[in-house]
Amino acid sequence: MVVAEPALLEKIDKLFACNVGEYINLPQLVVVGDQSSGKSSVLEGLTKLKFPRNSGLCTRFATQIIFRRDPSLKIRKISGSIISTTRNEGKETSSWCIFDIEILNEREFENMMTEVHIAMGLSTSAEDNLPTFSSDVLRLEIHGPCENHLSVIDVPGIFKTTTPGLTSKSDIDLVRDMVLGYMRNTRSIMLAVVPANVDIARKRS
Secondary structure (H helix, E strand, O other): OOOOOOHHHHHHHHHHHHHHOOOOOOOEEEEEEEEOHHHHHHHHHHHHOOOOHHHHHHOEEEEEEEEEOOOOOOOOEEEEEEEOOOOOOOOOOOOOOOEEEOOOOOEEEEHHHHHHHHHOOOOOOOOOOOOOOOOEEEEEEEEEEOOOOEEEEEEOOEOOOOOOOOHHHHHHHHHHHHHHHHHHHOOEEEEOOOOOOOOHHHHOO
């Protein structure tokens, strides 16, 4: 059994790839939560990918993960690209891509995320004075013989306190606006992640 109509999901993903979502509300499953709330663990359960634990590589941009079943394949294959939302002619984010990777372990994933940070022009050290977050989207496609047809979007974790040399008050607003942008889409299904040690009755965004 599949969780949705494959042909319809394929069309939606093609529209996302063309950045049509900026103009039209498209159906999407979005994982949201505070920083260090456990979103990576939830995503690992959904994707069977080992997300890097390096705190310097926490989610700084939206990541769209697409699953597609392909009976012609014997093992899963992973491809990736960047969807630019800035339309800044000086940024060549669309030049980064990977094709048909069969294994993406934690170390390889960490190396890939470092490449993506550089491609998006994001900070990789406290001294480079580059932005910490980006509105661009990392798109990962996972094809395999047993995959369910599903698309999920991970967004940066919400935070309220700045870290000197890493985040600023403008970053707080940028991340919050990014998350609210996905939440305002009436076709979005929000998967909210809350730590088990937090009283949900006291939890406020």
